[in-house]
Amino acid sequence: MKVACLQIDIAFGDIETNIETASRALAEAMKEQPDVVVLPELWTTGYDLTRLDVLADENGEKSRALLSGWAKGYAVNLVGGSIAKRTETGVTNTMYVYNRAGELVSEYSKAHLFQLMDEHKYLEAGSSEHSFELENVPCAGFICYDIRFPEWLRAHTSKGAQVLFVVAEWPQPRLAHWRTLLQARAIENQCFVVACNRAGNDPANVFAGHSLVLDPWGEVVAEAGEAPELLVAELDFAKVPEVRRGIPVFADRRPDLYQ
Numbered sequence: 001m002k003v004a005c006l007q008i009d010i011a012f013g014d015i016e017t018n019i020e021t022a023s024r025a026l027a028e029a030m031k032e033q034p035d036v037v038v039l040p041e042l043w044t045t046g047y048d049l050t051r052l053d054v055l056a057d058e059n060g061e062k063s064r065a066l067l068s069g070w071a072k073g074y075a076v077n078l079v080g081g082s083i084a085k086r087t088e089t090g091v092t093n094t095m096y097v098y099n100r101a102g103e104l105v106s107e108y109s110k111a112h113l114f115q116l117m118d119e120h121k122y123l124e125a126g127s128s129e130h131s132f133e134l135e136n137v138p139c140a141g142f143i144c145y146d147i148r149f150p151e152w153l154r155a156h157t158s159k160g161a162q163v164l165f166v167v168a169e170w171p172q173p174r175l176a177h178w179r180t181l182l183q184a185r186a187i188e189n190q191c192f193v194v195a196c197n198r199a200g201n202d203p204a205n206v207f208a209g210h211s212l213v214l215d216p217w218g219e220v221v222a223e224a225g226e227a228p229e230l231l232v233a234e235l236d237f238a239k240v241p242e243v244r245r246g247i248p249v250f251a252d253r254r255p256d257l258y259q
């Protein structure tokens with residue numbers, strides 16, 4: 001499976017510009033013939049949370065049409081980052097995944113809201129899990145702050161996920177946490193981690209970039225720098241059983257002592 005992370009800059013609250021940027025980045029990525037393309041968190045609006053009353057996408061409809069059209073048009077699987085979705089009860093930070101036919105594979109709303117960036121004031125948390133398959137490979141998808149909750153990711157790998165997709169707007173001052181947490185999640189779950197962060201600034205943050213692809217041994221397969229970049233990597237799934245046979249963490253777990 002060849003994956004491509006679109007580490008783009010995101011214009012604050014400027015949906016039109018962001019769609020143009022993502023569309024250009026996707027066209028560029030397709031020259032590498034990836035199987036899966038990944039976008040960052042809140043890539044249409046950025047963290048312009050105080051204007052979600054005008055910016056949030058009604059039931060995610062416009063974002064879904066756009067992502068589905070891109071997936072079908074390019075015949076590529078799309079982990080569509082996340083967008084601000086307006087629901088009947090509030091706004092959620094929601095990820096959509098599409099297959100090569102442009103069909104919706106799964107939907108997930110960020111379960112852990114990040115107070116340091118005011119998410120709890122403007123967003124509603126999701127409460128459903130996020131397992132899905134792409135190209136017959138069991139996968140799971142998470143949004144940024146979720147990676148600080150190892151039990152949440154484990155809940156998905158204990159059901160079989162072999163690739164953890166992470167979409168993010170992770171700020172630069174915590175770059176060391178980003179790299180360490182992602183590496184720990186790959187090592188402890190003995191699976192691939194494909195993490196797409198954004199580049200650039202907004203009025204409150206400088207973002208870290210450093211989108212990262214890790215293998216089930218925790219080795220870096222590919223890593224971006226801080227600027228906008230296309231990150232492409234090949235995942236060799238033979239590594240998953242190889243690592244899991246060597247150190248049988250899943251067989252050795254003690255669910256009688258903990259969940």
Ligand SMILES: NC(=O)CCC(=O)C(=O)O
Pocket residue numbers: 041114117143144145146148168169170171174177
């Ligand atoms: N957008 C986010 O969830 C940011 C999470 C973050 O920066 C962290 O340190 O955790």
